[in-house]
Amino acid sequence: MTAFSPETQVAIARVRDEVAALHAELVRSGLVVWTGGNVSGRVPGADLFVIKPSGVSYDDLDASSMILCTLDGEVVPNTPGSDRSPSSDTAAHAYVYREMPEVGGVVHTHSTYATAWAARAEAIPCVLTAMADEFGGEIPVGPFAIIGDDSIGRGIVDTLRGHRSRAVLMRNHGPFTIGRDARDAVKAAVMLEDVARTVHIARQLGDPLPIEPAAIDALFDRYQNVYGQPTSAGAAR
Ligand SMILES: O=C(CO)[C@@H](O)[C@H](O)COP(=O)(O)O
Numbered sequence: 001m002t003a004f005s006p007e008t009q010v011a012i013a014r015v016r017d018e019v020a021a022l023h024a025e026l027v028r029s030g031l032v033v034w035t036g037g038n039v040s041g042r043v044p045g046a047d048l049f050v051i052k053p054s055g056v057s058y059d060d061l062d063a064s065s066m067i068l069c070t071l072d073g074e075v076v077p078n079t080p081g082s083d084r085s086p087s088s089d090t091a092a093h094a095y096v097y098r099e100m101p102e103v104g105g106v107v108h109t110h111s112t113y114a115t116a117w118a119a120r121a122e123a124i125p126c127v128l129t130a131m132a133d134e135f136g137g138e139i140p141v142g143p144f145a146i147i148g149d150d151s152i153g154r155g156i157v158d159t160l161r162g163h164r165s166r167a168v169l170m171r172n173h174g175p176f177t178i179g180r181d182a183r184d185a186v187k188a189a190v191m192l193e194d195v196a197r198t199v200h201i202a203r204q205l206g207d208p209l210p211i212e213p214a215a216i217d218a219l220f221d222r223y224q225n226v227y228g229q230p231t232s233a234g235a236a237r
Pocket of ligand 1: 035036037038052053054055056086087088089108109147
């Protein structure tokens with residue numbers, strides 16, 4: 001067994017629990033079918049993250065079946081779950097964690113409406129206050145990228161670095177979302193599918209009206225800094 005400090009062991013156990021539970025949240029929110037999609041979470045204070053095994057039924061995912069990986073995307077040997085192959089998107093998640101230290105969670109789904117926009121390689125325009133709140137503007141499109149190596153990760157980072165959106169529509173594939181932790185990235189995946197569906201329906205009825213950039217900025221600032229309940233850190237969520 002690889003030796004970790006007691007603090008790191010506690011952090012790994014907490015992220016295993018969280019990432020396992022969040023996979024159930026993808027199912028509950030109707031964002032995945034069969035074994036598609038994946039969630040990962042960075043282990044705070046360590047160059048490690050936790051991700052699901054590849055191609056395993058969501059019903060069979062629990063904390064001990066989550067796989068601990070290094071930020072190079074290598075499975076940490078002799079740890080719970082290490083006898084299985086990690087998610088096909090492990091190299092992509094690892095690339096994001098290496099390149100974006102502020103990111104603590106990554107999620108991929110093939111949720112229907114967001115993936116339909118990705119199939120057309122069309123950015124979702126910011127025509128809803130909910131989009132301005134959550135994403136601060138349009139949802140951008142990332143490049144077509146082959147599954148299995150870090151090409152997807154490069155596409156995610158190249159598209160989202162310096163962008164307010166926590167979601168990218170990878171062309172012909174589907175959405176990837178990032179967040180300050182795994183839960184935040186799952187929230188972005190849920191919100192993305194909601195706005196992708198609403199904007200799609202709006203377009204069946206006519207041309208949705210754009211929101212002025214200054215109003216988008218104001219909505220984003222309020223939602224990120226004032227909305228919700230104060231936290232112990234003083235910021236609102
Ligand atoms: O689309 C892809 C590959 O990018 C995945 O979402 C698969 O559908 C699920 O892969 P695993 O995480 O089970 O390997």
